[in-house]
Amino acid sequence: MNRVALAGNPNVGKSTLFNALTGLRQHTGNWAGKTVATARGSYTYEGQEYQLIDLPGTYSLAAHSQEEAVARDFIESGQADGVVVVCDATCLERNLILVLQVLELTGKVLVCINLMDEAERLGVQVDLPALSQRLGVPVVGTAGGRQDGLEELKGAVATLVRSDVPAVPERAPAERVTLAERYADQVVRSRSAQRLRRQRRIDRLLTSKATGIPLMLLLFGLVVWLTVAGANFPSALLTELFARVGAVLEGWLANIPAWLRGLLLDGVYRVTAWVVAVMLPPMAIFFPLFTLLEDLGYLPRAAFVMDHAFQRAKTCGKQCLTMCMSLGCNACGVTGCRIIDSPRERLIAILTSSLVPCNGKFPTLIALITIFFVGGRTGLLASLEGAVLLLGTLVLGVAGTLGCSRLLSATVLKGVPSSFALELPPFRKPRVGQVIVRSMLDRTLFVLGRAVSVAAPAGAFIWLMANLTVGDASLLAHCTGFLDPFARLFGLDGVILMAFLLGWPANEIVLPVMLMAYLATGSLVEFDDLAALGALLSEHGWTWLTAVCTMLFSLFHWPCSTTCLTIYKETGSVKWTALSVVIPTALGLGLCLLVSTAARLLGLA
Amino acid sequence: MYETLCLSALPEGESAYVTEVNAAPAMDRRLTDLGLVRGTRVTCVLRSPAGDPCAYLIRGALIALRRSDAEGITLERRAQEQPARAVAT
Known part of the structure; x- marks a missing residue:
């Protein structure tokens, strides 16, 4: 060879x-x-x-x-x-x-x-x-x-x-x-080609003082809006499809013991179906769109526009690129930090990588935004509202990253920004067909596969916990009851915190697990759309404040297991890996505590 | 006498030639890798919203440099570059 x-x-x-x-x-x-x-x-x-x-x-x-x-x-x-x-x-x-x-x-x-x-x-x-x-x-x-x-x-x-x-x-x-x-x-x-002059004109538009930042928000906003607006319909279709398949399966499994049927159908099948129905559409829209932006060559321009903010945080402007990778998957963002030459700046980028919400968090965020802040309405205006709120969440993630980077630069990772040179490549015509196929096959199905492989056992586990009783209550009730007082302090409840703990292997399953836990203790046994989900959550005492705190905690909490492992591999240090868990968790709990306390003191909730 | 200025002071759309590079060793090497050495023609093409960093055309590639790094690079405007409103290619 x-x-x-x-x-x-x-x-x-x-x-x-x-x-x-x-x-x-x-x-x-x-x-x-x-x-x-x-x-x-x-x-x-x-x-x-x-x-x-x-x-x-x-x-x-x-x-x-x-x-x-x-x-x-x-x-x-x-x-x-x-x-x-x-x-x-x-x-x-x-x-x-x-x-x-x-x-x-x-x-x-x-x-x-x-x-x-x-x-x-x-x-x-x-x-x-x-x-x-x-x-x-x-x-x-x-x-x-x-x-x-x-x-x-x-x-x-x-x-x-x-x-x-x-x-x-x-x-x-x-x-x-x-x-x-x-x-x-x-x-x-x-x-001298006209095309080159046109590229420069576009470049100037994308990076100038007057238009650079608004256009950046508009572009990311557009991607987010298409994701929010486009995901509803296929999500509803998939949910219906899975409900029908569920009914058929129930018929087939009529003769097996009730506990096994419950484990398989209510546990494994329902959680897995939810993960697919809720996750697949936003991912299938977001990944290709984002890949198009990437293929076009926009990301280095975004890094160019954002660099001043990173300079003030005393870090490397290339961190903007690793943050963009984190949007797809935090673990990829962590590996991507290798493009940063200075070890200090690379470590800062790694430690803050999970402050950007990965794709797996989008479905949870979108669902909560739609239910609690767009009022379950559909239509153009509603999807725009949803997109603006989701973009706001992203901006908060970016702000959190910059803030924590600055804090790290001032404390454990002191130093001055190292010099850097960032190449802005010529815009390239994106290979649309290839982009769609590749991002579907390589990223969407890969991430979905990982989520499903976690969702199935998690579904079984949560069902067992909800149905095995110790004393007078189920295991799940014991656990959530134990977590509840602590969680309430932060505007959450025991079930929410439990779902985040169980969702450590994959953020995608947080919402389905929450749902399973509520269903196991609630009167509702069927749910078919977001309105039903909203009703279920309200039945369990959710208010807008619970939704805000859950979104904040979803945005800022411990990195998923894959990301933790990747951070350990990249840094080779238990200490830094632990810090990468502590930073987002402390930030999330702090914000939740602040918001919930403020809202209660002001009598808003 | 040619007019000398530092790279960070080069106005958008104008070009000049590098006469001296004063940078930390790592940056100096990186700049050499990118082809920025004495005698290289540099054009300031883009200014970011905050005015820092700027993007420069260096040997056909568009490279963004922060002001603190550009300050260490000295340029001279040569006669044929004046009036220096050369097309920002």
Whole structure:
């Protein structure tokens, strides 16, 4: 088997190329630092097997950061039979600096000029033969997103692994820059393209003083609104479907013992069905929309606009990018913190990563907003109201992150912000079809699968707790009763707190567990829509204040088990992992206490 | 004599050439990796809402730098750049 490494600057489409070649599904996005670990995959060409190693994107191989060290070590170790250096055709001069550096380590190099289609649109032309002649190694052009040039690339790789070109002597860094400039001058022809001017105009609009922040809120608001407005209908459909399937199942299971039927139907089936019905629609809408923003290249602009706030919190502006990843999944956000070079700033970003609500919290937030603050109404106005409230919750999460980061910077993680340079890549036309398919398959189904695998046993567990009695009450009643006085202090109740505790493996099951617990002790046995859910909650003493406190606690509480484990892996420290649990929990309890006490003192609830 | 100024003072839409880079070692290396060395032409393209950071066109790539980092980079405007309202490509 031949081993070939893919190296290159961040965000040159390496992962897209890797996916196109291997048929694997590395997550891609239009921002620097997307690939934080090396991925491996293989493909067969003319009967030969090739293993591809997707190295993290780096600007240099000087081994000053973790990614650079990984990339350099791999190339130097001689494990690779060849290195493909992927370059962005729209920004060749900068990319050539890395090419020249790789050529000093090994001569078995193939230069792949990617994003040729993008460059053409921007009025940039690269003379590939002329470049090859200057570098002394083969050069091929590709458009990874469109699969153009892949066959030629495979052919060139086949030649590469058999080639034997010596490395060139090491040059001084400034010498490389000068040489790259000269080569780029000789092989790149660019005419001022209208498209480029338009990109700059859009950029100015997205980042200017007057429009930058409003447009950012509008864009995120739009994503949130589409999620809230679009999720209702499929959610109701799914709920109905699951109710019918439930009825059929009940018929089938009529002859088994009542306790087993209860365990399977009321426990496992009902909780799982709820998780799917309530979670799937918002996720299936939010993930693709967010991936589109990512693919377009908007996220680095958001980081650019937000950076001043992070500067004041004395942290790195790239934290904005890791927060965006946290929106999808906190654990991904934690891993994503590797893009932050300074260890102090990276630790701050990790410790505060769960203050941004992940997708699993959205259904709970949306349901509570709809029931208690939009009054269960439907229609355009109601969904807009819901979206504004959900956006407000997100903004609160961001504010919490900034506040806690500032606090950490002033206390246990003292320091001044380190310098940083953030690349704003050209906007790219999102590959809509691919984005939808990928985000559905890779993210939505993956996250849903994880939630369901947690929901089923949790359903069984909660049913057992609700139906096994010790003394005069069920186990569940004992537990919730024990937690109740403490929870009431924070505007919650025993069941809510219990649900959050049981929801540690996955936030998605918090609301269903709550529901199960209430149903086990309530008069209602069936529920089919949000109105019924609202009635059930009200029956158990919920007021708007309970809803506010539950939302606050949902936003700020301990990270889920996967995130905790990831934090432990990333920091290698029990102490920091514990702190990452304490920070959001303390913040959530503090806010709940503040709000509930204030509301009671003011006589509002 | 060419007019000298620091990068953070470069007005939006204008270009100049780097004459000196004064940065912490890590940042100095990063800037070199990005191709920002003596003699590099830099254009200020975008200013964030707070006026800090700004995004500069460096060797075809748009790079955002904070003011505190840009202050250490000295530039000179060359004759052909004046009037320096070059198109912000």
